[in-house]
Amino acid sequence: MIKPIEWCGSSLRFLDQTKLPREEYYIETDDYCVVIDAITSLKVRGAPLIGIAASYGVCLAALKYFHCGFESFSSHVQNAIDELAASRPTAVNLFWALERMKRILQSARHVEEAVSSLVHEADTILQIEKESCLMIAKHGAALFSDSVSVLTHCNTGALATGGHGTALGVILQLHKQGKIRNVYVDETSPLLQGARLTTWELKKIGIEPILITDSMAGTLMQQKMIDCVIVGADRIASNGDVANKIGTYTLAVLSHHHTIPFYVAAPTSTIDSKIKNGNEIPIEERGEEELTVIQGQRVAPLDLQTYSPAFDVTPAHLVAAIITDIEVFKSPYSFD
Amino acid sequence: MIKPIEWCGSSLRFLDQTKLPREEYYIETDDYCVVIDAITSLKVRGAPLIGIAASYGVCLAALKYFHCGFESFSSHVQNAIDELAASRPTAVNLFWALERMKRILQSARHVEEAVSSLVHEADTILQIEKESCLMIAKHGAALFSDSVSVLTHCNTGALATGGHGTALGVILQLHKQGKIRNVYVDETSPLLQGARLTTWELKKIGIEPILITDSMAGTLMQQKMIDCVIVGADRIASNGDVANKIGTYTLAVLSHHHTIPFYVAAPTSTIDSKIKNGNEIPIEERGEEELTVIQGQRVAPLDLQTYSPAFDVTPAHLVAAIITDIEVFKSPYSFD
Numbered sequence: 120m121i122k123p124i125e126w127c128g129s130s131l132r133f134l135d136q137t138k139l140p141r142e143e144y145y146i147e148t149d150d151y152c153v154v155i156d157a158i159t160s161l162k163v164r165g166a167p168l169i170g171i172a173a174s175y176g177v178c179l180a181a182l183k184y185f186h187c188g189f190e191s192f193s194s195h196v197q198n199a200i201d202e203l204a205a206s207r208p209t210a211v212n213l214f215w216a217l218e219r220m221k222r223i224l225q226s227a228r229h230v231e232e233a234v235s236s237l238v239h240e241a242d243t244i245l246q247i248e249k250e251s252c253l254m255i256a257k258h259g260a261a262l263f264s265d266s267v268s269v270l271t272h273c274n275t276g277a278l279a280t281g282g283h284g285t286a287l288g289v290i291l292q293l294h295k296q297g298k299i300r301n302v303y304v305d306e307t308s309p310l311l312q313g314a315r316l317t318t319w320e321l322k323k324i325g326i327e328p329i330l331i332t333d334s335m336a337g338t339l340m341q342q343k344m345i346d347c348v349i350v351g352a353d354r355i356a357s358n359g360d361v362a363n364k365i366g367t368y369t370l371a372v373l374s375h376h377h378t379i380p381f382y383v384a385a386p387t388s389t390i391d392s393k394i395k396n397g398n399e400i401p402i403e404e405r406g407e408e409e410l411t412v413i414q415g416q417r418v419a420p421l422d423l424q425t426y427s428p429a430f431d432v433t434p435a436h437l438v439a440a441i442i443t444d445i446e447v448f449k450s451p452y453s454f455d
Numbered sequence: 456m457i458k459p460i461e462w463c464g465s466s467l468r469f470l471d472q473t474k475l476p477r478e479e480y481y482i483e484t485d486d487y488c489v490v491i492d493a494i495t496s497l498k499v500r501g502a503p504l505i506g507i508a509a510s511y512g513v514c515l516a517a518l519k520y521f522h523c524g525f526e527s528f529s530s531h532v533q534n535a536i537d538e539l540a541a542s543r544p545t546a547v548n549l550f551w552a553l554e555r556m557k558r559i560l561q562s563a564r565h566v567e568e569a570v571s572s573l574v575h576e577a578d579t580i581l582q583i584e585k586e587s588c589l590m591i592a593k594h595g596a597a598l599f600s601d602s603v604s605v606l607t608h609c610n611t612g613a614l615a616t617g618g619h620g621t622a623l624g625v626i627l628q629l630h631k632q633g634k635i636r637n638v639y640v641d642e643t644s645p646l647l648q649g650a651r652l653t654t655w656e657l658k659k660i661g662i663e664p665i666l667i668t669d670s671m672a673g674t675l676m677q678q679k680m681i682d683c684v685i686v687g688a689d690r691i692a693s694n695g696d697v698a699n700k701i702g703t704y705t706l707a708v709l710s711h712h713h714t715i716p717f718y719v720a721a722p723t724s725t726i727d728s729k730i731k732n733g734n735e736i737p738i739e740e741r742g743e744e745e746l747t748v749i750q751g752q753r754v755a756p757l758d759l760q761t762y763s764p765a766f767d768v769t770p771a772h773l774v775a776a777i778i779t780d781i782e783v784f785k786s787p788y789s790f791d
Contacts, residue, residue: 140756303762306746306754308644308668314746314755322756329760330746332644334669334702338767341704366670368677369709376708410642410650410666414752419642419650420476420658424665426639431674 121277121320124163124172126241129182131175135162136278140319151179151199158206158213161310165279166353166389167248170216173203174241177220181234192230196237197221208401209362209430210353211391216244245281251386251444252282259289259349259384259442260296267293267346268301270336273364274316275351275384285384286349287317289442294326303345304328305336307364309409309427333366340377348374352385352441359435359452360397361385365428371437380439387443392454397432405429457613457656460499460507462577465518467511471498472614476655487515487535494542494549497646501615502689502725503584506552509539510577513556517570528566532573533557544737545698545766546689547727552580581617587722587780588618595625595685595720595778596632603629603682604637606672609700610652611687611720621720622685623653625778630662639681640664641672643700645745645763669702676713684710688721688777695771695788696733701764707773716775723779728790733768741765 124133131154132147146162148154154176157163163172180199184192204217223240227233269290273279276287283291293299302321307313314330321328331339339345348370354362361367361383374381394400405427411419441448448454460469467490468483482498484490490512493499499508516535520528540553559576563569605626609615612623619627629635638657643649650666657664667675675681684706690698697703697719710717730736741763747755777784784790 141753305670306644308642308670311754318759319756322759327760329762330755331762332669332701332746334641334644334705335762335764335767337705337708338701338764339762341767365668365674369670369673369705372673372712373705373708376712410668413749414754416750416752417477418647418750419666420655423654423658424663426665426667426671426675428671428674431671431677 121323123168123278124281126175131179133157133163133172136164136316137162139315149179151176154179155203155206165274166210166212167280167386169207169210170212170388171245171248171281173213174216174220174244176203178238178241181237185230185234189230193224196224207403209403212388215388219244248280248386249282252280252284252288254444255285255384255386255442256283256288256292258447260292262447263293263298266298266300268344269299270303270345270348272305272313272350272367272370273307274312276317276320278316278320285351289349289384291324302326302328303339304330305333305366306330307366308333336370337373340373340379345379347380347382349382349384352383352389353430354400355385355390355441356394356396356400357392357454358396359438359441359450361433361438362397362400362430365431368431368433371433375437381437382440382442383438384442387445390454397434400432403429457659459504459614460617462511467515469493469499469508472500472652473498475651485515487512490515491539491542501610502546502548503616503722505543505546506548506724507581507584507617509549510552510556510580512539514574514577517573521566521570525566529560532560543739545739548724551724555580584616584722585618588616588620588624590780591621591720591722591778592619592624592628594783596628598783599629599634602634602636604680605635606639606681606684608641608649608686608703608706609643610648612653612656614652614656621687625685625720627660638662638664639675640666641669641702642666643702644669672706673709676709676715681715683716683718685718685720688719688725689766690736691721691726691777692730692732692736693728693790694732695774695777697769697774698733698736698766701767704767704769707769711773717773718776718778719774720778723781726790733770736768739765
């Protein structure tokens with residue numbers, strides 16, 4: 120089992136996902152600022168895993184300020200929570216997890232209790248995401264009776280969740296049940312999470328994926344090589360609009376055009392019932408270098424304008440079902 | 456003006472497009488096999504330019520066998536034509552140009568006449584493609600009265616044609632007429648002709664493009680940032696089905712979904728009236744390394760399956776108009 124993150128009692132150990140698949144390089148730190156940098160620079164990524172990492176980041180801050188008086192401790196840890204919350208804007212699991220940590224901090228009566236409860240809560244958040252993955256896999260796989268060829272986008276496996284994965288968890292479960300013919304993996308430009316991470320992870324668990332570029336999905340559908348698309352999510356609005364990795368919306372439109380079911384798999388921690396629809400989801404824009412420099416190699420002229428949204432929003436009407444840990448939701452969606 | 460190819464009397468000089476934008480590196484050769492390798496390895500690419508390069512390749516073969524007797528000369532040059540024809544399968548301009556060269560060879564009465572006529576014919580083919588570009592640009596620009604934001608894919612400029620370009624020629628003409636707001640350029644994965652070549656070429660001619668990944672086109676259309684899509688073509692069937700760089704079909708489906716006009720710009724040398732529809736167009740599949748190694752950097756695990764069609768086929772009903780050197784054709788298409 121791939122362990123992308125691990126709490127080591129007084130430090131956090133995590134896999135630097137930017138170095139995969141070339142190197143399995145782990146970072147161990149007792150500094151919550153290193154966790155913030157890891158989230159911002161995508162060393163740690165995937166909506167559920169960001170929430171988990173941030174929770175343990177709060178624990179590191181709590182240990183750092185352990186020797187302060189309770190008032191100063193609380194203030195410092197609250198600041199750390201605010202800093203962690205500013206690391207990335209789109210995935211709601213980050214805010215969900217930090218909200219839970221904040222409530223624990225606020226209800227503690229002294230430093231020792233706070234530290235112990237915060238660590239316990241972070242462990243609980245990791246455990247919730249792990250169990251969610253198992254339930255998502257079970258619910259998702261039950262949608263299929265015959266064997267299928269699946270297309271997925273970005274990375275939604277252990278690397279993204281700490282558990283068996285969301286969309287990739289469903290695919291793994293289908294594989295166990297002998298219901299997978301082919302798994303096609305979008306390279307997921309510009310950061311190649313599909314090419315770098317998903318293929319690596321699938322091969323580790325004994326599935327031989329077929330890598331394509333994002334731009335090939337259309338022709339595969341046209342040639343009837345894809346039976347369904349399963350992707351993860353970074354935030355789901357109460358009407359069922361889904362923010363996910365850039366390129367997801369294009370897959371949803373292509374699926375619609377070819378009458379192929381388009382599924383979203385996500386834990387309930389990804390649902391943001393406070394917002395009405397996708398227009399309210401903040402979409403992170405990334406810097407120019409993510410498009411002009413690939414794996415350290417410049418691939419475009421200097422001084423070039425880019426537009427680089429990291430996510431897009433798929434309207435609910437294009438989503439055949441949202442597979443969660445609780446149940447499989449179908450349109451019309453209403454998450455309150 | 457960018458000169459991607461130049462006949463130097465007894466040798467051919469061409470720009471190695473795989474090294475762009477890092478380096479403007481020219482190769483000069485008197486060996487037609489170097490031209491075959493340049494086409495196969497995409498040092499020279501773009502449907503019209505492949506035809507031009509192959510024509511001059513025939514001239515190099517003719518010069519090589521100049522001292523043979525006429526029968527042996529003819530046989531050697533015909534073999535060279537067959538070898539050049541086998542370099543890439545999809546773009547029909549290659550076969551159109553080589554068919555013209557073959558007719559010249561067959562009508563020559565002696566070696567000296569053959570050599571001189573072949574060089575003259577290759578010059579004519581280059582001239583035809585250059586003039587086609589001018590007419591395409593004129594016809595294409597006339598479609599627009601207001602200024603527009605355009606999305607294009609792959610490279611269809613001087614680098615692809617030897618002239619001002621097809622789709623990029625139209626964009627250049629619109630720019631001259633003050634009718635361009637923004638030019639969005641798809642990176643065009645996996646070989647990044649958009650990121651590497653089109654942005655470089657546009658900046659050279661004074662247009663500041665905005666680079667996006669192929670997977671971002673959908674969200675740009677959703678946000679009403681794109682008024683039309685203009686792409687080139689590698690082969691157009693008599694019913695108007697269009698083979699073009701992989702990812703084109705996805706753009707056509709996205710355009711259809713968002714009610715955005717999707718235009719194809721190509722010289723008549725790209726029309727293959729001998730075939731009924733897109734099903735008959737041979738689609739080249741490229742090797743695993745084009746997906747797993749980007750600019751010399753391995754980005755995916757070793758021993759990985761890939762599927763890598765270099766082109767896809769857009770059905771005629773998704774094409775708003777086909778802009779050629781003769782006129783602008785609209786549906787229903789019938790090229791006989």
